[in-house]
Amino acid sequence: MKRTVDVNIPLGPIHPCFKEPARVKCETKGERVIAAEVELGYMKKGIERIMKGRPWQEVMFLAERVCGICSVIHNMVYIEAMEQISGIPVPPRAAYLRVVANELDRMQSHMLANFSYCYTIEHETLGMYLLDCREQVMDLLERLTGARVTCAYIIPGGVRCDIHEEDLSFMLESLTRIESDLLRYTGMFESGPMIALRSRGVGILTPEAALQAHAVGPTARASGIAVDRRTQHPTYMKLGFATVVRHDCDNYARIMLRFDELFQSIRLIRTCFTGLPTGVIRGGGTCKAGEIRYSGEAPRGELTYVIKTDEYGRVVEIEIQSPSIMNIEACCHSMIIGADSIADVTSAFVSADPCIACTER
Amino acid sequence: MTPSLFWYLQEFARPVWLKKFFFARTAPLTTPPLFRDFPEPTGKPCQHVLFCMMVCPAPGAIDVVLDEDGWKPRIHKGHCIRCGLCVEACPNGVLTSGRVLATLQEQGTSLEVSFRIAIDRDLCTGCGNCATACPVNKEIDAQLGAGGHSSNEEVIMRVHDGDVRVLHEDKCTGCKTCENSCPTRAIQIARILEGKQQNPGGVSP
Numbered sequence: 135m136k137r138t139v140d141v142n143i144p145l146g147p148i149h150p151c152f153k154e155p156a157r158v159k160c161e162t163k164g165e166r167v168i169a170a171e172v173e174l175g176y177m178k179k180g181i182e183r184i185m186k187g188r189p190w191q192e193v194m195f196l197a198e199r200v201c202g203i204c205s206v207i208h209n210m211v212y213i214e215a216m217e218q219i220s221g222i223p224v225p226p227r228a229a230y231l232r233v234v235a236n237e238l239d240r241m242q243s244h245m246l247a248n249f250s251y252c253y254t255i256e257h258e259t260l261g262m263y264l265l266d267c268r269e270q271v272m273d274l275l276e277r278l279t280g281a282r283v284t285c286a287y288i289i290p291g292g293v294r295c296d297i298h299e300e301d302l303s304f305m306l307e308s309l310t311r312i313e314s315d316l317l318r319y320t321g322m323f324e325s326g327p328m329i330a331l332r333s334r335g336v337g338i339l340t341p342e343a344a345l346q347a348h349a350v351g352p353t354a355r356a357s358g359i360a361v362d363r364r365t366q367h368p369t370y371m372k373l374g375f376a377t378v379v380r381h382d383c384d385n386y387a388r389i390m391l392r393f394d395e396l397f398q399s400i401r402l403i404r405t406c407f408t409g410l411p412t413g414v415i416r417g418g419g420t421c422k423a424g425e426i427r428y429s430g431e432a433p434r435g436e437l438t439y440v441i442k443t444d445e446y447g448r449v450v451e452i453e454i455q456s457p458s459i460m461n462i463e464a465c466c467h468s469m470i471i472g473a474d475s476i477a478d479v480t481s482a483f484v485s486a487d488p489c490i491a492c493t494e495r
Numbered sequence: 496m497t498p499s500l501f502w503y504l505q506e507f508a509r510p511v512w513l514k515k516f517f518f519a520r521t522a523p524l525t526t527p528p529l530f531r532d533f534p535e536p537t538g539k540p541c542q543h544v545l546f547c548m549m550v551c552p553a554p555g556a557i558d559v560v561l562d563e564d565g566w567k568p569r570i571h572k573g574h575c576i577r578c579g580l581c582v583e584a585c586p587n588g589v590l591t592s593g594r595v596l597a598t599l600q601e602q603g604t605s606l607e608v609s610f611r612i613a614i615d616r617d618l619c620t621g622c623g624n625c626a627t628a629c630p631v632n633k634e635i636d637a638q639l640g641a642g643g644h645s646s647n648e649e650v651i652m653r654v655h656d657g658d659v660r661v662l663h664e665d666k667c668t669g670c671k672t673c674e675n676s677c678p679t680r681a682i683q684i685a686r687i688l689e690g691k692q693q694n695p696g697g698v699s700p
Binding site for chain 1: 527528529530531550552553576577578579580583593594595598599602604607611613685686687688689690691692
């Protein structure tokens with residue numbers, strides 16, 4: 135049967151709602167979207183090719199420059215993959231500090247994702263509140279690592295620097311303030327009638343469709359699928375990590391799930407600080423030859439590094455599989471289809487939090 | 496009833512507003528406490544160890560040049576990514592950047608640099624370019640000829656029986672001159688970095 139398409143509407147690559155360039159081509163009938171296609175390839179960096187033949191101290195900096203929003207997790211997954219290859223043990227104190235850095239990074243990433251959703255549905259007040267809150271989290275990250283983004287905090291066998299006593303008390307104080315602010319903003323989002331009109335029942339991703347498109351991260355967890363690589367991470371298992379799941383399957387669920395995870399991150403950081411072991415932060419150990427496929431949980435889902443090294447620890451082959459490509463697939467095959475208006479296409483696309491920089495590398 | 500001029504003045508020329516308008520203040524620009532700045536010299540004499548150059552992840556960000564009063568590290572700010580690895584790798588504390596050096600000394604952390612020479616026997620033609628080009632070899636044995644032959648046992652590498660032999664890997668400074676002079680890309684220098692800590696200075700709440 136021949137489909138009748140009224141207009142083929144392209145959104146992007148330059149669009150006020152998108153943080154990064156991607157083109158969403160929507161086939162519409164009236165205002166209803168009947169098919170969508172996402173076109174990528176506007177910011178290819180070829181970073182995996184640059185990484186080849188370099189030692190870890192150079193690849194580490196390249197790895198965290200893959201993505202500007204979730205740089206700590208790229209650093210962490212790459213270094214942990216190298217540690218698995220070479221059999222380098224991590225001192226417990228360093229493992230806890232890594233979790234703190236990673237969770238702070240996840241917090242700021244989730245806040246930015248929720249900001250861009252609020253901005254897309256034109257609730258700029260809440261968006262700006264969230265950005266203000268994000269700045270405070272970035273300050274904490276700087277207190278811990280010395281830089282806001284691209285921290286270069288995690289090295290094989292430990293971390294770069296220890297946490298000072300005054301920084302620790304400052305961070306605990308700030309976390310209390312951030313938590314009370316976030317409670318207020320979450321309440322604003324949860325009970326706002328206009329937000330509910332724009333978010334509830336929009337961009338439905340059923341669990342079956344999520345499984346079919348291999349959705350990962352908060353996008354899958356908001357559809358009731360409990361996938362999280364952190365459940366298999368030894369340090370997170372020690373901290374008593376439990377996956378957060380929601381079953382509403384719509385935009386509202388995805389954003390609320392990120393708010394839930396923010397509070398979970400704050401709890402994890404507090405647990406880390408109360409049980410912070412004493413001892414060294416660098417255990418030593420050099421990188422050796424080997425091959426591994428290692429995954430970690432980025433703010434957007436499962437991030438995988440496939441690395442092969444030579445006998446001196448130089449990277450011979452490297453492949454990065456980033457989470458966003460699966461979520462973008464889920465987005466254009468399920469969430470956008472059947473949207474009642476073009477305005478819902480951008481909000482559904484942004485609610486999946488696609489990171490184009492990670493996807494195209 | 497129309498409001499009087501006095502009412503307008505009272506309403507819109509409030510002293511607080513006028514003060515804010517004429518004496519607008521923004522927050523002062525401050526450097527955050529843990530900011531990692533570009534590396535700066537501390538004043539300690541550079542020993543020409545070159546570890547800063549060897550660990551630098553950004554191409555062309557740092558080089559060590561000979562001044563009239565000795566060797567000096569020079570930072571090229573357009574290339575530097577302010578990672579602080581040169582500060583950590585320097586064994587003599589020549590450079591500092593933000594709180595990195597102070598933190599290192601306080602916590603006893605260091606990055607240990609070592610170099611390994613890997614020679615691909617299948618590609619090596621035994622031409623001896625590497626042994627001749629090596630600046631350390633030149634200092635040890637000034638007689639080292641174009642073929643790379645040497646009777647000195649102290650050189651890093653020499654050609655023996657038509658094959659390059661590495662004698663003292665530990666003397667390598669990682670400069671990669673041999674790598675650049677090799678016609679078949681048979682020799683490669685691996686720069687190995689290891690994070691170490693002497694005394695744990697950890698705090699716990």
